[in-house]
Every structure is written in C-alpha cells, then in structure tokens.
Amino acid sequence: MAEQKPKGGVTKTAKARLELLWTVLPKIPSVIRVVLLHVLKMSEPSRYLDLRENVIVAFLRSLLDQPKPQPISKTQRMTLRDPGIKGRIWVSKVSAQVPPEESIRDVLLAAIDSSKGQFVVADGICRVPDIIPVEAEWTGYRAHASPSSELPAIPEQQKYAEMMKECSSDVTILYFHGGAYYLMDPASHRPTTKRLAKMTGGRVYSVRYRLAPQDPFPSALLDAFVSYMTLLYPPPGAVHAAVDASKIVFSGDSAGGNLSLALLQTILEIRRRGLKVTWFGHEREVPLPAAVAANSPWLDIVQSMPSWMTNQKMRSGLPNHHGNTFFIDDDFLLHPLACLHLNASWEGAPPIYVCCGWECLADEDKWFVSKLVKDGVAVVFEEYEAMPHVFAAILEKAPQSARCFDGWAKFISQACGSPQEIRSSFTTIKAKTMKEVDINVKNLSPFTEEDLRKFAFDRVGRKSSFPNTPAKL
Template sequence: MAEHKPRSATKAAKAHLELVWTVLPQIPSVIRVVLLHILKMSEPSRYLELRDNVIISFLRSLLDQPKPQPISKTQRMTLQDPGIKGRIWVSKVSSQVPPETSVRDVLLAAIDSSKGQFVIADGICRVPDIISVEAEWTGYRAAAKRSSELPAISEEDKYAEMMKECSSDVTILYFHGGAYYLMDPSSHRPTTKKLAKLTGGRVYSVRYRLAPQHPFPSALLDALVSYLTLLYPPPGSVHPAVDASNIVFSGDSAGGHLSLCLLQAVLEIRRRGHSVIWFGQERAVPLPAGVAANSPWLDIVQSMPSWHSNHKWDYLPRPRDLADLQQPEDAIWPAQPPRKHLFIDDDFLLHPFACLHLNASWEDAPPIYVCCGWECLADEDKWLVSKLVKDGVAVVFEEYEAMPHVFAAILDKAPQSARCFDGWARFISQACKSPQDIQSSFTTIKAKTMKEVDISVKNLSPFTEEDLRKFAYDRIGRKSSFPNTPAKL
C-alpha cells in the first residue's frame, strides 16, 4: 500500500505552495527596485540600504494587489504556526470563563458612555460572548541553541522554567498586529522574545478573536479578560497575581490600537467608578504601569492625509472605498448582515474606541510610548502624541526617518530596528521600575547615521480637532450632527 503523508505535513506543503504562487508575480517589480537603487535613481535609495528597500518594495507589491485574495485564504496563511525553536520559552495557557457577565457588562457600559456624537443615536453595540482566551507566556531561554526545541514537560513546568530566567518583574500584556483579521501570537514570537530578553521580564501574548468573524468589541473584551486574568488569576492559573504596577500594555499596529483601546476602556471604567465582579469577588480595574505602542493604528477608517502622502515610504496599501472593499466572496465575507468594514459595524465606525484619535480625553493615563516611521499612519500617531501632551500625559515619542510600518519586526538587520527595540524595551522597564522619572521627549532618529535629533511637540501635527472630525466624516460619507460646531474631542 502507498504511504500517506500526515495531514499536518500535507497542510504545510499546501500552504508553502500557496506562498510560492503568491511570491512569483512580484519578481519583476523587485528587479526594477534593485536597478533604480543601484543607479541612485529612486528617493528611498538616499535613505535605505538595498536590502531594506527591496523588502519594503516587495511587501508593497504583495499587499497592494488589484485583485485581493479571499479573506479566509489570506487569514489562514498568516495563522500557520512556525513551531517553537531556539532561545525562547513558551507556555501555552487559556483563561477560565468567569461565572458572571460583569466584565462584559462593565465594558459595554464604557463603550456606550464614550460614543458621544460619533455613533448614530440608535446604534446598538454588539454583545460578544465571554470566552476562554488563549495566550502564550513568553520568555528568553539563554542557554538554548537555535535548533533547541522545548522540553516535553507540562505547560505549568514550562512556565516555571521560564520564570527562573526572569531577572525583573516586568510583565508585558502583548497584542499582535495584523489589521485585526490576520496574524497570531505564534507569528510574533520573535518580537515578544526580544522584548522579554531586553527587559529581563516575561510577555503574556494574547490570542484575541479576529475579524471579520468576531467584530468589535470582541477583541477588546478578550483584552480586558486577559488583563483581569493577570491581575486576579482564576482557579487553575499557572501564574500568581501580577501587580498592575508591573504590567505594561503593548502591541504593534492593530495590537498597538488594542493596547491603547484597552487603556481608554480602563480609563472610562474608572471615570464611572465601576468595579468588576470576577469569580465571585468585587475587583477594582487599576491602571497599568504604562502603554508602549509600536506604529499604532488609531484611525480605523484611514481618513488622515498620510495614508496617501506617505505611501512611497510604506508597504501598506492605499485605502479603498469603504463601500466597496473589493474582496472576493467566501465563507466569512461579506458579513451577514452586510457591513462596510471588516472590523466593526457601520454605526460604530467612528466610535472613539475604534477611531482612537477622536477620544475626548487621555487625562490620568499612565506614561505612554509611541514610535512610528515615515509611514501611512504617521499623521494619526503624531496627532495622538500632541493630544497626550495637552492632556498632561507623560509621553515618549520616537520617529524613524524613512522607515515603514512596524519596521523593527520586518527589517531585522537594520540598525534602526535594533535602536527601536532598545527604546521600546527601555520605556517598558522604566514604566515598571520608576515611572515618576519618565520625562516627555520627542525624537527623530535619522536614517543611516542614526543621529538623534530633538523635535518640538508643537510642530508634530498641523491639524485641528475640527480637521480630524471632517476627515473622518468625509471618509465614511456621513454628515456631522454638528456641522457648525467645532468637535469636542
């Protein structure tokens, strides 16, 4: 009888073949970029090394296709677990589902009280199920080799071995990027491993629910459940309670959005004086030590000018018409009932928990770190920084000249990436150890020379609050409820 390949091997081979057929059409554009770079005939060649320029151009060509693949196919390709090898500890865990619905009730109340003028009056927020949220405890494994596999021990024992190598109490609650519909904690292990190594701490990397199957506020609920799980471990947890002063919310891109969204939800819960009934006990919802966001996606509807003006420096595709996402039909899209956005229902497109740059206040927030490049999201990130300063929040901002979106995770050989990880980790450590010493700073890191130049926060964003509201309303084709009144953000 003929031997049959294991199902997992067949599945992996199919995924690799899909990847090959996706990559092949991009080769001519890559060759063109190489030639223009060598001849110094492209603007990026003045700032970027050839290798980095090719990677950025390849990703741009790959992502900005006129005929996108079905959502489920693209999503499936990014969820392939590459396996766990090398200098990393991973302990896979999942939270218990609380017997009460209080965590969801409190979150929905915060969403409702924050919607203001940006949600249609009769808009009703979805009510997601409370589920068991999976996560990966990640730490650095110093004595391992690149080929080392995890020992065949229980997840609890893996956690215990990881903790033996932690030299600090830093705990990073990490949310991966991927536009809320792609990626997984397994795809971000290189990032979480590096942060664990640089801080001497550990990372709790969350497998939150993905859109379009689970739109807003499912991921936010999973994030809040994960935070409470750290603070107040349910029965059977492998970890003891973690003090909020040792927890920093962090993430990249959509994960940066989720970390800041969780912070805004916690702020609103506290403004309302609410607590949570959690496994039979009334629990406070404290602020974390800080938030560290790498290229956070704040403007969910992609309305700000840099989404177009910075395209030449980035690989992210230009925004498409929200009324026509041009995605082929498959099992998970279009949604039923239909909506314009993968992540959120139409009535809530401009809710300040979705479009974070429209929030009224960040007052009382802990210290916040934001970094970005010359990317499509630059306008919204710079606006956030200027808004945080106005609201009295300590903020550390780093802008990397000519760098694309989340460059530190993509251009792993670039010196800018090493500098970014150092700054990112340094802030996280300081937020836990001595937050009172964090002073607001605003820095540009020059390409190639790596020279650091102070910049004025007054010059970060040229836009007014009214500009932001107009951009957002124009983008979704909705008229403002207050056309003659400046926005109260």
C-alpha cells in the same frame, strides 16, 4: 517524527511551500525593477534605505497590492500557521478560565455606550460578544538554548515554571499582535515578544484575541479586558500568581497598538464612572497599568488623515481597506474606542510610548502624541526617518530596528521600575546617520480637532453633528 504523506497528495508542509512559491513568483519582475531603480539612485526610498531594506519593503507592499484581491479567509489562514517553536525562547500556552458572571462584558458595554458621544449613528446598537476562554502564550527568553533547540516535552505549567527561573525582572508585558484586526497570531509575533522579554528581563503574555470578520468589534476588546483581569486576579487553575498593575505594561504593534490603547481608554472610562467588575464572586477594581508602549499604533481605523495618501511609498504593513468595515459595524466606525484619535480626553493616563516611521498612519500618531501632551500625559515619541510601518519587526537586521527595540524596551523597564523618572521627549532618528534630533512638539501636528472630525466624517460619508467651531472633543 517525520510528517506523514497523505494517500494521493503532498504533505501540508509541501503544500504550504508551493503556495508560497506561487505567491512569490509573480513578484519577481517588480523586485527586479526596485533593484534597478535603487542601484541607479532613481527612487525616493533609495535615498534613505539600503538595497536589502528597499527590496523587503517593496515586496511586502506588492503582496498587499494584489491586482486580483484574495479571499479574506485565505489570506487570514496563511498568517495563522504556527511555524513551530525553536531557539532561545520559552513558550507556555495557556487558556484562562472565564468567570461565571457576565459583569466584565456588562461593564465593557457600559463604557462603550457612555463614550460613543455623537460619533455613533443615533440608532446604532453595539454587538454583544460571548465571553469565552482567551488563549495566550507566556513568552520568555531561554538563554542557554541553541538556535535549533526545541521545547522540552513537559507540561505547559512546567514550561512556565522553567521560564520564570530565567526572568531577572518583574516586568510583565500584556502584548497584542498586529495584523489589521483580521490577520496574524501570537505565533507570528514570537520574534518580537522574545526580543522584548530578553531586553527587559521579564515575560510577555501574548494574547490570541478573536479576529474579524468572524468576530468583529468589540470581541477583541473584550478578550483584551479579560486577559488583563486574568493577570490581575488569576482564575482557578491559572499557572501564574497575581500580577500587580504597577508591573504590567500594555504593548502592541499596528492594530495591536490600537487594542492596547483602546483597553487603556476603556479603563479610563470605567474609572470615570466608578464602575467595578464582579470577577469569580468578588467585586474588583480595574486599576491602570504601569504604562502603554505602542509601536506604529493604528488609530484612525477609517484611514481618513492625509498621510494615508501622501505616505503610500512607505506603506508595508496595512492594506487600504477604505474603512475596514469587516472589523466593525458601519454605525460604529467612528466610535472613539475604535478610532482612538477621536477620544475626548486621555487625562489621567499613565506614561505612553509611541514610535512610528514615515508611514501612512504618521499623521494620526503625531496628532495623538500632541493630544497626550495637552492632556498632561507623560509621553515618549520616536519618529524614524524614512522607515515603513512596524519596520522593527520586518527589518530585523537594520540599525534603526535595533534602536527602536532599545527605546521600546527601556521605556517598558523604566515604567515598571522608576516611572516617576519618565520625562516627555520627542525625537527624530535619522535614517543613515542614526543621529537623534529633538522635535518641537508644538510643531508636531498641524491639524485641529475640528480637522480630525471633518476628515473622519467625510471619509465615512456622514455629516458631523458637532458645531462648526473649534472645541474640545
């Protein structure tokens, strides 16, 4: 059906194209400069990236470095547009019913309170979000469609049933999209979730969690928790059957990686305290998932570690918000369920996959991996030489991206199939040769736990109340 043109104006599609044009035009001189420096081999990225990759990264960085900051609402609105669903993909849009009890929120708030330690301002009070129905997209690979195929005009439940006919494994990925906690949507991440579904033979439950600044911490974490319980214990009217925790992997990129790990740490804290959730009239356990697979996870919310300055040339995805205070109240900026690298322990966690490039958050990711090893957690770490933030999603045709998706998907499949065979490994993938080189995990991060606390407290302008002696967090 043709799009109707409003009475004295242009269509929404035309308006969107004009906005995009006015965004792109001012960037042309900087793109030309990047091309010239690349051809003359006068820029550092030209040593590692091909011309196409270099231009894409530079263009995305220029969008983030606006000389005149755009209103958050405008930027957010542009990233929430649904481009439509075409091609080899099944999408079934659902909205899970929430329980009549408030237990899930009470348990979450209890975990937040018991894990805050000395990281939260003494009289800081956590916001209490509403419990709301959480929308999500069941995503699967549609093998026999063409690139231009549209979804059939059938009910969402039937779309889900058709998707399930094409699943060849029992892998279920609980996916949280990136976007610095205030941008993006499951719709923007369909290429990623479709690819993971295809490579694992499973399905993806991609969550439309609440965004800041409208709904700051812990709204997104509550939505993630509700979504996990929805998979485990389907509410009335759900299209899916109960999913065993051993077949669920939390996954996400950037802020979504933060959210997947925050949900894991929340569950660890709930289990430490022996808490249960009353869910639709039944007292339910909160089991651990099979694993967590995080792509360039953003752990240091206040952006305090050195690589936030030293790796600016490879920044492509995260704006520098100097604390991102619209995501979380100032008193809670350093809470370990937001700044995940400040957590005391990950002991008892299931296997975890982490990948990153040479990006602003490389220091925090490497520190996190070394912490997991100390806490006895099986961890697979892949570092991609010279690659920018979440490169696998933005450089879709790069060989490094294919290798990244391969490692990411294989880990997920193994976690749901033979988790006992997962062995910790630490690897660098070279940029041009794709050669894989083992990393000595003992040399992965030069920082101590005391260094981390000092970086974080200095960043937010607070004095640490911890003793000035090395100690476990």
